[in-house]
Amino acid sequence: MTYNPLNDGPDWTFERLEMYQAEIARVAEHYRLDTYPNQIEVITAEQMMDAYSSVGMPIGYAHWSYGKKFIQTEQNYKRGQMGLAYEIVINSDPCIAYLMEENTLPMQALVMAHACYGHNSFFKGNYLFKTWTDASSIIDYLVFAKNYVAECEQKYGIEEVENLLDSCHALMNYGVDRYKRPQQISLFEEQKRQKEREDYLQSQVNELWKTIPQSKQEDTENLPQFPSEPQENILYFIEKNAPLLEPWQREIIRIVRKISQYFYPQRQTQVMNEGWATFWHYTILNHLYDEGKLSDAFMLEFLQSHTNVVYQPPYNSKFYSGINPYALGFNMMVDIRRICENPTAEDKEWFPEFAGKDWLDTLHFAMENFKDESFVSQFLSPKIIRDFKLFTILDKESSPHLEVKAIHDEVGYQKVRSSLSAHYNLSNNEPNIQVYKVDVRGDRSLTLRYVPQDKIPLAESKIEVLKHLYRLWGFEVRLEQVEDDGNITLLGQCPPVNDDKE
Amino acid sequence: MAHFIDRRLNGKNKSTPNRQRFIRRYKKQIKEAVSDAINKRSVTDISSGESISIPQRDISEPVFHQGKGGNREHIHPGNDQFSTGDKIQRPPSGQGGGAGEGNASDQGEGQDDFVFSISKDEYLDLLFEDLELPNLQKSQLDKLVQMKTHRAGFCNDGMPSNLDIVRSLKGSIARRIAMTAGKRSRLKELEVELEALLAEPVPPQHQIETLEAEIEALRRRIASVPFIDNYDLRFRNYEKRPHPTSKAVMFCLMDVSGSMDQATKDMAKRFYILLYQFLTRTYKDIEVVYIRHHTQAKEVDEQEFFYSQETGGTIVSSALKLMDEIVAERYSQGDWNIYAAQASDGDNWADDSPHCTDILANKLLKVVRYYAYIEITTRAHQSLWREYQGLSAAYNNFAMQHIRSVEDIYPIFRELFKKNRQKQQGAA
Numbered sequence: 032m033t034y035n036p037l038n039d040g041p042d043w044t045f046e047r048l049e050m051y052q053a054e055i056a057r058v059a060e061h062y063r064l065d066t067y068p069n070q071i072e073v074i075t076a077e078q079m080m081d082a083y084s085s086v087g088m089p090i091g092y093a094h095w096s097y098g099k100k101f102i103q104t105e106q107n108y109k110r111g112q113m114g115l116a117y118e119i120v121i122n123s124d125p126c127i128a129y130l131m132e133e134n135t136l137p138m139q140a141l142v143m144a145h146a147c148y149g150h151n152s153f154f155k156g157n158y159l160f161k162t163w164t165d166a167s168s169i170i171d172y173l174v175f176a177k178n179y180v181a182e183c184e185q186k187y188g189i190e191e192v193e194n195l196l197d198s199c200h201a202l203m204n205y206g207v208d209r210y211k212r213p214q215q216i217s218l219f220e221e222q223k224r225q226k227e228r229e230d231y232l233q234s235q236v237n238e239l240w241k242t243i244p245q246s247k248q249e250d251t252e253n254l255p256q257f258p259s260e261p262q263e264n265i266l267y268f269i270e271k272n273a274p275l276l277e278p279w280q281r282e283i284i285r286i287v288r289k290i291s292q293y294f295y296p297q298r299q300t301q302v303m304n305e306g307w308a309t310f311w312h313y314t315i316l317n318h319l320y321d322e323g324k325l326s327d328a329f330m331l332e333f334l335q336s337h338t339n340v341v342y343q344p345p346y347n348s349k350f351y352s353g354i355n356p357y358a359l360g361f362n363m364m365v366d367i368r369r370i371c372e373n374p375t376a377e378d379k380e381w382f383p384e385f386a387g388k389d390w391l392d393t394l395h396f397a398m399e400n401f402k403d404e405s406f407v408s409q410f411l412s413p414k415i416i417r418d419f420k421l422f423t424i425l426d427k428e429s430s431p432h433l434e435v436k437a438i439h440d441e442v443g444y445q446k447v448r449s450s451l452s453a454h455y456n457l458s459n460n461e462p463n464i465q466v467y468k469v470d471v472r473g474d475r476s477l478t479l480r481y482v483p484q485d486k487i488p489l490a491e492s493k494i495e496v497l498k499h500l501y502r503l504w505g506f507e508v509r510l511e512q513v514e515d516d517g518n519i520t521l522l523g524q525c526p527p528v529n530d531d532k533e
Numbered sequence: 534m535a536h537f538i539d540r541r542l543n544g545k546n547k548s549t550p551n552r553q554r555f556i557r558r559y560k561k562q563i564k565e566a567v568s569d570a571i572n573k574r575s576v577t578d579i580s581s582g583e584s585i586s587i588p589q590r591d592i593s594e595p596v597f598h599q600g601k602g603g604n605r606e607h608i609h610p611g612n613d614q615f616s617t618g619d620k621i622q623r624p625p626s627g628q629g630g631g632a633g634e635g636n637a638s639d640q641g642e643g644q645d646d647f648v649f650s651i652s653k654d655e656y657l658d659l660l661f662e663d664l665e666l667p668n669l670q671k672s673q674l675d676k677l678v679q680m681k682t683h684r685a686g687f688c689n690d691g692m693p694s695n696l697d698i699v700r701s702l703k704g705s706i707a708r709r710i711a712m713t714a715g716k717r718s719r720l721k722e723l724e725v726e727l728e729a730l731l732a733e734p735v736p737p738q739h740q741i742e743t744l745e746a747e748i749e750a751l752r753r754r755i756a757s758v759p760f761i762d763n764y765d766l767r768f769r770n771y772e773k774r775p776h777p778t779s780k781a782v783m784f785c786l787m788d789v790s791g792s793m794d795q796a797t798k799d800m801a802k803r804f805y806i807l808l809y810q811f812l813t814r815t816y817k818d819i820e821v822v823y824i825r826h827h828t829q830a831k832e833v834d835e836q837e838f839f840y841s842q843e844t845g846g847t848i849v850s851s852a853l854k855l856m857d858e859i860v861a862e863r864y865s866q867g868d869w870n871i872y873a874a875q876a877s878d879g880d881n882w883a884d885d886s887p888h889c890t891d892i893l894a895n896k897l898l899k900v901v902r903y904y905a906y907i908e909i910t911t912r913a914h915q916s917l918w919r920e921y922q923g924l925s926a927a928y929n930n931f932a933m934q935h936i937r938s939v940e941d942i943y944p945i946f947r948e949l950f951k952k953n954r955q956k957q958q959g960a961a
Contacts, residue, residue: 068535072540073538073539098554106650421612434618434621462598496597
């Protein structure tokens with residue numbers, strides 16, 4: 032190998048960035064990373080804070096909560112409590128990545144390898160992103176959303192729109208379809224349909240709510256319950272069925288729902304996504320170094336920030352705040368490569384299907400077909416459990432003690448693995464609340480049911496959320512809990528009933 | 534496949550509208566924080582913004598999430614001491630650290646306040662929203678800020694009277710030199726050549742004629758370059774700059790007799806702070822005169838005004854007299870907008886009160902823009918209040934209010950300076 036390093040800065044220029052970009056792209060292709068075209072934007076720290084507070088989206092509708100987030104970010108950054116991320120990357124086609132002006136040249140190269148080839152290929156390859164998001168239309172959709180919300184503010188008043196958005200945001204996590212595959216339609220179709228929906232929906236809803244007394248004689252017991260099955264997508268249900276909403280309000284609910292749906296895959300693939308991107312910036316830059324393209328100074332700076340990123344503090348460290356997705360993901364990816372290249376007897380026993388096979392094929396397969404939950408349960412090896420010294424703790428409300436259930440030993444591997452997998456299962460972390468019933472012929476009240484998992488109760492904020500739900504629904508809203516023995520208890524309702532006064 | 538875009542020159546304040554919305558939404562809370570904050574400031578400290586803190590619960594965005602309790606399984610890295618089956622004492626709630634700490638992070642509602650800074654302008658806007666400087670309407674004709682004309686370099690366009698002849702001619706010379714330099718040097722060469730030919734024993738007539746013709750042509754072309762052209766012209770440029778002509782002076786009058794304790798003085802101080810800050814919104818240049826009095830009045834500095842102890846009886850008119858003298862001596866009315874705020878606990882030598890009314894009505898109220906009297910007391914009103922009530926009815930630049938406790942100050946200040954005060958409307 033000839034030692035002929037690229038200029039290692041520390042200051043970057045656009046020519047140097049181009050040079051690194053070209054080298055990285057060449058190596059990425061060598062490893063079969065399939066990406067959207069890259070659009071790399073250089074921005075300042077202030078602009079980075081702007082991007083932060085709008086959840087990384089380049090365009091967003093106006094809402095006070097983004098302002099609050101901005102103030103928080105600005106405050107933390109100014110006091111030095113927090114550094115800004117080196118990059119933000121957006122799942123769009125072309126894939127937009129932000130580089131911060133302050134970064135040194137080695138950092139810019141790291142970020143390009145990480146975001147423009149790591150994350151980018153993940154967005155393009157992973158099955159969740161393929162099914163749930165449409166990278167080519169997201170920017171157009173955001174523009175549409177921003178303009179639509181602004182238009183509504185002019186027509187109906189800022190206050191009105193803001194209240195509606197508040198309520199939608201409170202239920203944002205309940206605006207995704209978890210199982211039903213969404214249709215992909217283009218923006219133009221979307222806009223065309225939006226107009227049609229607007230005219231059509233209202234009449235549809237009125238039909239539903241016809242309460243003409245002619246059906247009085249009917250046996251109310253035999254009427255089919257509405258909805259016939261519990262609905263998990265609460266916002267969708269409201270958009271389609273809330274009796275009093277204006278068409279524009281339904282459209283705004285739809286916008287919030289769509290954006291929530293767009294982010295849903297990201298919430299489910301944090302470990303994989305970061306692990307994949309970290310693995311590739313590490314692999315690509317090392318490849319370039321082996322070719323003699325990078326200087327030692329460059330590598331030292333790169334390794335310094337790389338090791339910071341993949342550091343996992345132990346549970347009793349003051350820096351500990353849960354498992355670092357970068358560390359876990361990166362180490363698992365590296366471990367998969369090791370199992371393929373140098374399998375031990377243990378690996379052969381645990382992973383007979385890919386131990387000793389081609390590592391690149393295996394990694395691509397893993398990236399394309401899994402989410403965090405299934406990725407951990409399929410690929411977490413005993414070696415990683417040992418390296419991380421993972422242990423699980425059972426916290427039973429009824430018991431005065433916490434109990435160590437499993438540690439990183441022969442008997443504990445399976446248990447630790449399934450616990451960690453469950454830890455990344457979103458449906459375990461979000462309360463299971465579904466639309467249960469609408470009293471169509473009575474007071475139109477809406478009933479939700481909460482099914483607790485492992486006896487974990489709902490937090491106090493439920494009453495506040497019910498108020499938001501009431502604002503959207505327009506009639507009484509009740510929240511019930513299904514107990515272990517099948518009994519139903521009322522958790523709350525809005526508007527509340529004043530028992531004591533009567 | 535990649536291209537780079539330099540976005541650094543794009544606006545950086547993309548979040549400003551969202552920030553403004555946040556402030557608009559929490560105006561009530563922010564205002565409360567602002568009015569708390571003024572108590573901690575010096576009278577003339579207006580240079581800084583303010584750090585605002587709002588209780589976290591007021592700005593939380595509620596979502597459904599899991600509460601405490603139930604059965605949970607946590608997974609942690611870095612096991613250094615545990616074996617399967619170990620029992621660990623549950624860490625006391627509210628205290629992080631230890632093995633079971635996973636609980637704490639699930640609880641989304643921290644109790645910390647949400648703290649952030651607002652700029653000086655935002656601070657003042659919030660502080661004085663809906664307030665109006667009294668009697669500003671009347672004095673609108675004499676603008677608070679006058680424009681003064683200043684020289685500001687030269688420009689290519691202007692009125693003939695602003696023509697700068699020296700500059701224009703300099704430009705003309707420069708242009709002529711630049712346009713003819715080549716031709717002149719050629720001319721010189723030809724003339725030398727011609728002389729050389731003429732000096733020859735047999736002048737070659739033909740060559741001489743050609744040279745002469747050429748010289749003639751060059752001379753004509755040089756002469757055709759205009760002596761002065763439109764773009765040589767330079768005009769003196771003037772610009773108008775705001776020039777604060779209206780200066781304001783604020784008189785702080787306070788009773789420091791034995792009956793005024795430190796708590797009462799502190800309340801008065803807050804009132805003066807508000808007044809000062811309010812005036813700085815309108816005037817660029819403000820002087821403050823502190824006059825304190827018991828049986829005699831004295832002009833003092835801020836420190837002495839608020840914090841030195843005096844005892845004795847009370848004669849209010851002494852302060853008014855001193856103020857009148859100072860106005861006559863230093864603040865002739867033409868240049869100065871005079872504001873005065875008097876704080877007292879209402880005590881006065883009974884025979885003196887009519888005297889005060891007399892001085893105010895006949896002298897001071899004619900020259901001051903606004904005179905505010907606040908009485909800080911929990912007792913019944915005395916003669917001074919009753920005397921002043923007569924004034925308040927007769928003059929619309931005189932206002933009086935009664936303060937009982939600290940909480941009253943801000944509302945009463947707002948009351949005094951509320952936009953379109955009814956009294957003014959009635960008078961107008």
